[in-house]
Amino acid sequence: MSPRRGLTRESIVKTASDLLDQDPSRDLTLAELARHLGVRTPSLYNHIGSLDELRQEIAIYGARELADRLGSAAIGRSGETALVAVAWAYRDFAVNRPGLHLATQRAPEPGQTELNAAAHAILEILMRVLEPFELSEKEQIHAIRALRAMVHGFVSLEQAGGFGMPVDLDESFQYLVDTYIAQVTSGTRSALS
Amino acid sequence: MSPRRGLTRESIVKTASDLLDQDPSRDLTLAELARHLGVRTPSLYNHIGSLDELRQEIAIYGARELADRLGSAAIGRSGETALVAVAWAYRDFAVNRPGLHLATQRAPEPGQTELNAAAHAILEILMRVLEPFELSEKEQIHAIRALRAMVHGFVSLEQAGGFGMPVDLDESFQYLVDTYIAQVTSGTRSALS
DNA sequence: AGTATAAACTAACACCCGTAGTTTGGCAAG
DNA sequence: CTTGCCAAACTACGGGTGTTAGTTTATACT
Numbered sequence: 001m002s003p004r005r006g007l008t009r010e011s012i013v014k015t016a017s018d019l020l021d022q023d024p025s026r027d028l029t030l031a032e033l034a035r036h037l038g039v040r041t042p043s044l045y046n047h048i049g050s051l052d053e054l055r056q057e058i059a060i061y062g063a064r065e066l067a068d069r070l071g072s073a074a075i076g077r078s079g080e081t082a083l084v085a086v087a088w089a090y091r092d093f094a095v096n097r098p099g100l101h102l103a104t105q106r107a108p109e110p111g112q113t114e115l116n117a118a119a120h121a122i123l124e125i126l127m128r129v130l131e132p133f134e135l136s137e138k139e140q141i142h143a144i145r146a147l148r149a150m151v152h153g154f155v156s157l158e159q160a161g162g163f164g165m166p167v168d169l170d171e172s173f174q175y176l177v178d179t180y181i182a183q184v185t186s187g188t189r190s191a192l193s
Numbered sequence: 194m195s196p197r198r199g200l201t202r203e204s205i206v207k208t209a210s211d212l213l214d215q216d217p218s219r220d221l222t223l224a225e226l227a228r229h230l231g232v233r234t235p236s237l238y239n240h241i242g243s244l245d246e247l248r249q250e251i252a253i254y255g256a257r258e259l260a261d262r263l264g265s266a267a268i269g270r271s272g273e274t275a276l277v278a279v280a281w282a283y284r285d286f287a288v289n290r291p292g293l294h295l296a297t298q299r300a301p302e303p304g305q306t307e308l309n310a311a312a313h314a315i316l317e318i319l320m321r322v323l324e325p326f327e328l329s330e331k332e333q334i335h336a337i338r339a340l341r342a343m344v345h346g347f348v349s350l351e352q353a354g355g356f357g358m359p360v361d362l363d364e365s366f367q368y369l370v371d372t373y374i375a376q377v378t379s380g381t382r383s384a385l386s
Numbered sequence: 387a388g389t390a391t392a393a394a395c396t397a398a399c400a401c402c403c404g405t406a407g408t409t410t411g412g413c414a415a416g
Numbered sequence: 417c418t419t420g421c422c423a424a425a426c427t428a429c430g431g432g433t434g435t436t437a438g439t440t441t442a443t444a445c446t
Contacts, residue, residue: 005425025300031402042404043425051403107218107354119357141360142368145347148355149369153346154338161300162341164312167334175335176342182379183372197393197442223434235435236394244434 005039009047012037013057020058020099024159028055028103055103056112062097062104063118069093070125080181082129087151087177094155102159105152133184143184150176198232202240205230206250213251213292217352221248221296248296249305255290255297256311262286263318273374275322280344280370287348295352298345326377336377343369 016033030051034041048054073089074082094101108115126144135143154176157163163172209226223244227234241247266282267275287294301308319337328336347369350356356365 007424029402030404040426041402042406042427045404046424105349105353119355138360138364139368141358142365145350145356145365146343146369146372149346149350150339150343151346152350153342153344156298156349157338157342157345159300160298162312163338164309165334167331171331172335172338175332176339179339179372179376182376186375200393222432224432233395234433235396235437238435239393 005037005043007037007039007043007047009057012044012047012054013061016054016058017061017097017100017103020103021097022099024099024102028058030054055106056109056115058100058103059106059108060112060114060118062100063115063122065097065100066090066093066104067118067121067125070122074125074129078129079132080185083147083181083184084177086125086129087147087180088173090151091155091173094159098159101155105156130184133187135184135187146183147180150180198230198236200230200232200236200240202250205237205240205247206254209247210251210254210290210293210296213296214290215292217292217295221251223247248299249302249308251293251296252299252301253305253307253311255293256308256315258290258293259283259286259297260311260314260318263315267318267322271322272325273378276340276374276377277370279318279322280340280373281366283344284348284366287352291352294348298349323377326380328377328380339376340373343373 012033015036016028019033019036020028028051030041030044034044037044044054048057069089069092070086073085077085108119123144126147127140130140130143133143154173158169163169205226208229209221212226212229213221221244223234223237227237230237237247241250262282262285263279266278270278301312316337319340320333323333323336326336347366351362356362
């Protein structure tokens with residue numbers, strides 16, 4: 001018994017992501033991944049080119065998942081409500097899939113069109129959500145960078161155990177979101193709902 | 194020729210940090226480290242317990258360096274001026290020592306008293322800088338977490354090449370700092386210089 | 387001068403990623 | 417139903433890594 005075990009590039013990426021979620025601190029090893037798939041290590045090379053390529057594939061998978069979640073969170077909402085929903089959706093992603101979130105955080109290679117596409121999708125969602133605030137072009141870039149920095153920084157520190165004090169993390173995150181909304185609505189007072 | 198080459202735990206940590214700064218994306222290898230020190234790999238084990246322990250040592254070194262820089266930046270300043278100086282000192286640290294900054298970002302082990310001590314030193318500096326704004330105890334925690342999240346998130350994304358748009362990064366960072374200051378001074382209007 | 391100690395070494399093991407070449411199962415055409 | 421092709425699994429192996437054990441040797445202290 002052996003050949004035709006039914007591996008797929010997608011199934012490999014998926015179980016690798018699950019393994020990373022179970023213990024985000026350990027670094028991925030093809031040997032353990034093959035073990036969990038009931039297969040010998042070299043068999044993986046029928047579906048992936050290298051460990052590094054697999055890591056990139058996981059990053060793409062994570063970026064797409066994140067884009068999906070952010071997009072869903074913004075459906076049917078606008079203004080501050082949409083902003084809050086998107087911020088919390090990002091945090092939920094990092095909390096629910098810590099290993100995948102960490103793996104997604106890689107420097108994109110120059111020719112990585114797929115990863116860049118996913119990153120661009122996220123960028124477009126944020127631009128759409130910020131539209132009602134009618135910022136100037138330059139301000140919009142600053143605002144998007146600020147949003148990403150705040151949310152990403154918070155969840156990264158939270159995930160790394162960087163927040164030791166016994167104060168509720170949800171409250172702190174809401175404080176951060178409020179800070180952002182105050183800044184982005186400081187010009188316009190037309191923020192809805 | 195050989196014995197008494199003059200290794201030290203500190204010298205090992207230092208050259209390891211330098212190597213990481215030269216290429217923050219590569220992962221540290223004892224073999225290459227030994228090569229750069231003019232020594233065989235096992236010789237390192239006379240000074241360190243394991244690769245993981247060395248990584249922790251580097252993290253401690255980075256945290257102390259960061260605490261020093263933040264402390265220096267805050268000397269002789271107060272209020273908004275101190276806040277701005279500390280934020281930029283953090284960013285300078287991440288820009289000047291990218292590998293060390295990345296290595297510092299590890300989940301602290303429970304019994305890591307030295308790393309926790311360095312983290313506590315940073316916490317105290319931030320508390321001192323926030324003193325003049327007279328926040329409530331809970332608000333102060335939120336404000337500290339927000340500051341760390343914003344600055345850390347920005348430099349992490351910047352370092353990872355996450356900001357693609359052709360807009361000045363310094364301006365974006367200043368926008369972020371302004372956002373924070375607006376929030377933290379929203380109660381008190383007594384902010385100085 | 388002589389000895390103890392600790393810092394370097396060599397040798398060896400286990401584990402990892404990755405390649406080469408071999409076996410084998412399933413699908414498609416005759 | 418048979419036959420042949422192809423791709424997915426395999427075994428075997430090489431080069432690299434972290435780590436341990438045991439050996440040599442330079443330095444520091446008596």
